[in-house]
Amino acid sequence: MYNQLFYSYKPFVPRRLQILFRKVCTRYIRLFSKNSWPIDEKAAQKPEGWKGWPEGKKFALVITHDVETCGGHEKCKLLVNLEKEMEFRSSFNFTPERYIVSPDLRKYLTDNGFEVGIHGLKHDGKLYKSRDIFSQRAEKINQYMKDWQTVGFRSPAMHHNLEWIHDLNILYDASTFDTDPFEPQPDGMQTIFPFYVSNEQTGRGYIELPYTIPQDFTLFILMRKKNIDIWKRKLNWLVKHGGMALINVHPDYMNFGGRNTGYEEYPIKYYREFLDYIIDNYSGRYWHVLPREMAVFWRREVLQIEDK
Numbered sequence: 001m002y003n004q005l006f007y008s009y010k011p012f013v014p015r016r017l018q019i020l021f022r023k024v025c026t027r028y029i030r031l032f033s034k035n036s037w038p039i040d041e042k043a044a045q046k047p048e049g050w051k052g053w054p055e056g057k058k059f060a061l062v063i064t065h066d067v068e069t070c071g072g073h074e075k076c077k078l079l080v081n082l083e084k085e086m087e088f089r090s091s092f093n094f095t096p097e098r099y100i101v102s103p104d105l106r107k108y109l110t111d112n113g114f115e116v117g118i119h120g121l122k123h124d125g126k127l128y129k130s131r132d133i134f135s136q137r138a139e140k141i142n143q144y145m146k147d148w149q150t151v152g153f154r155s156p157a158m159h160h161n162l163e164w165i166h167d168l169n170i171l172y173d174a175s176t177f178d179t180d181p182f183e184p185q186p187d188g189m190q191t192i193f194p195f196y197v198s199n200e201q202t203g204r205g206y207i208e209l210p211y212t213i214p215q216d217f218t219l220f221i222l223m224r225k226k227n228i229d230i231w232k233r234k235l236n237w238l239v240k241h242g243g244m245a246l247i248n249v250h251p252d253y254m255n256f257g258g259r260n261t262g263y264e265e266y267p268i269k270y271y272r273e274f275l276d277y278i279i280d281n282y283s284g285r286y287w288h289v290l291p292r293e294m295a296v297f298w299r300r301e302v303l304q305i306e307d308k
Helices: 002-012 015-031 070-085 103-111 131-148 216-222 229-240 268-282 291-302
Strands: 059-067 091-094 115-118 195-198 205-208 244-249 286-288
Touching: 015 216, 059 070, 059 291, 070 103, 070 268, 103 115, 115 131, 115 291, 205 291, 216 268, 229 244, 229 268
Parallel strands: 059 091, 059 244, 059 286, 091 115
Antiparallel strands: 195 205
């Protein structure tokens, strides 16, 4: 009910006021989430029969980006070039009917070893408003997935209904998290590992990839953090427990120009510092893969599901 009311009135509320409201809510929620965010100790439990990551690596690293606006779309190559320079790869999730998604950009990404995914359809908060709406939009999303030759999906605002998502022709979904009380739908999955979501009617299913590192928007826009200490703390904990470090950062909110940051921007140096921290502290100890590669590994090697 809350989500429906919020997204009904959202188009009429100035963006600055939306951010201010969320900042106030964030401060309030954090007071009651000290024991479950950014670390929920319950999430460290390993899957049954877990044998570890390939090549004996200590933990897995997966990097994702949600591109929410045309402004974020325009920054994608800058972000790609930064990650290429530092020898990282990532996925970029685009919203097909909110802005024009350049075929040239999608080709540039895949040609350079990156991945393209789908980030909802319109990013208007209505995807899960009803079963009929979801089913109708799922048809369009599936067509985009076919046209773009992609296998991954993430819902806007991390809304999710793991049963309805079976309507999508996907290998994996990434619309959940281990713990994040600041999301509109704050039901954490309490795991730092991928997991399988089976469709009891068809016997098929998809791999769910929860993000396990706090989102940049939460830390740097809502909380106005001036350092990456929370990112470091959570990563160190993930390494200790041998989990999957999956991060979601947005080019929309990154300031690449060195000018003063806007009210919903943060310096790109924060993200670069995080990548440097990974290299400096954990070089050779992490298994770095794209989301689709993680999903294939989990399906074939962990679950031992043979593709037909």
